[in-house]
Amino acid sequence: MACSINDAQNDFPILNQQVNDERLAYLDNAATTQRPRQVLAALQHFYEHDNANVHRGVHTLAERATKDYEDARVKVQHFINAASADEIIFTKGCTDSLNMIAATYGEANVSAGDEIVISIMEHHSNLIPWQQLARRKHATLKYIGLNxxxxxxxxxxxxxxTDKTKIVAVTHASNVLGTVTPLKELAKLAHQHGAVIVGDGAQAVPHMPVDVQDLGVDFYAFSGHKMMSPMGIGVLYGKADRLRAMPLYQYGGEMISEVHRDHSTWADIPFKFEAGTQNVAGAVGLGAAVDYLQALGMANVQAKEQELVDYVLPRLTALPYVTVYGPQDPRQHTGVIAFNMANLHPHDVATALDMDGVAVRAGHHCAQPLMEKLGVTATARASFYFYNTWRDADQLIKAIKETKEFFDGGTF
Incomplete structure (x- = not known):
């Protein structure tokens, strides 16, 4: 473990390389984060010492693997302050978690004439499941706007x-605008009207302290790969009474209590939603990532990212040929910064920045209705994490200036 958060970059071997003969400045963390040595070591140890299927054997390796898997569930429970480990469902990722809610709770509780409310800035993963549910159920999908x-x-x-609203599903932090939504206030509002609230925490859980009980959310979803764990693992948090009342999502092994020729009965939560062989190594890696983040302290993670935003955002907004989307006040902005350069396509910008070793993302960021609202088809997006440095920020600004000079007729 790094001795301080400012030394954390040393724990990430992948960051110590050159790209196109330039030092790598990895600023695509909203898409996926890198993994520290501690997470990589946990995965290697699991595969070399404990690899077995879980919940299905009494031999030593099976018992070790089951303990590793269930320990990870408890770690996640404490990390987001769920009331019980039974409220933590392991999934393939945030998208899978959100689809599960729509296909279970949504199918059982939304009828013709009901309303589902989301925001215009939702990632497609928290838009399309509700859009399609509304179509199937002849319900109305409504969008909350932006200031x-x-x-x-x-x-x-x-x-x-309104009183017709059955589900409110809103991102906790935007993957484009860098804004944090007042999820706790929204939860109170939803509950006043008898609706449940679903939080998309993919861009929040890795970056700030999250307490699902304090937020008052009924469901909350996030992905492991955006918080340094392997791809293919995610979490659905749900209040225990909500989960127990929900219909099943998939059928097969592990989610049963008894199976007979003409009927079956189901296991209790969380197992009723974890059919088949799970991503045990992914859960182990997620548990190791949680250990790493808790050792750093999530308040420290948030403070480090805020320092980076305080530094880089004013420098970006000061460039007359750069448009930054979302709040212009750094204190109202997460480490996700979407921008465009005048007269340049975002893909050209991202390609040019890559030539200077700066990794950013370009496109609609799975938020096309938001792009329409902003009046653009795409943006470039730099996204910071705690292991980024002021040197990364300086490299981004320098690369943007060099990109401007190049397209104005200069050379790299």
Missing amino acids: DQGQLDMEDARQKI
């Missing part, structure tokens, strides 16, 4: 959420 700073418009939310 002129790119923040959720709470006045509009109070207009859109």
Whole structure:
């Protein structure tokens, strides 16, 4: 473990390399994060010492693997302050978690004439499942708008959420605008109207302290790969009474209590939603990532990212040929910074930055309705994590300036 958060970059071997003969500045963390040695070591140890299927054997390796898997569940429970480990369902990722809620709770509780409310800035993973549920059920899908700073418009939310609303599903932090939504306030509003609230925490859990009980959410979803664990593992948190009342998602092994020729009975939560062989190594890696983050302290992670945003955002907004989307106040902005350069396509910008060793993402970021709202088809996006440095920020600004010079007729 790094002796301080400012030394954390030393724990990430992949960051110590050159790209196109330039030092790598990895600024694509909103898409996926890198893994520290501690997570890689946990995965290697599991495969070399404990690899076996879980819950199915009494031999030593099976018992070790089961303990590793269930220990990871408890670690996640404490990390987000769920009331019980039974409220933690392991999934393939945030997308899988959100689809599970729509296909179970949504199918059972939404009827013709009901309303589902989301925001215009949702990632497609928290938009399409509700869009398609509304179509199947002949329900109405409503969108909460934004204010002129790119923040959720709470006045509009109070207009859109009504007694007809059954589900409110909103991102906790935008993957484009860098805004944090008032999820706790939205939860109270939803509950006042008898609706449940679903939080998409993919861009929140890795970056700030999250307490699902304090937020008051009924469901909350996030992905492991955005918080340094392997790809293919995710979490669905749900209040125990909600989960127990929900219909099943998949059928097969592990989710049963008894099976007979003409009927079957089901296991209790969390196992009723974990059919088949699970991604045990992914859960082990997620547990190791949680250990790493808790050792650093999530308040320290958030403070480090805020320092980086305080440094880089004013420098970006000061460039007259750069448009930054979302709040212009660094204190209202997470480490996700979407921008465009005048007269340049975002893909050309990202390609040019890559020539200077700076990894950013370009495209619609799985948020096309938001792009339409912003009046663009795509943006470039730099996204910071705690292991980034001021040197990475300086490299980004320098590369943007060099890109401008190149397309104005200069050379790299």
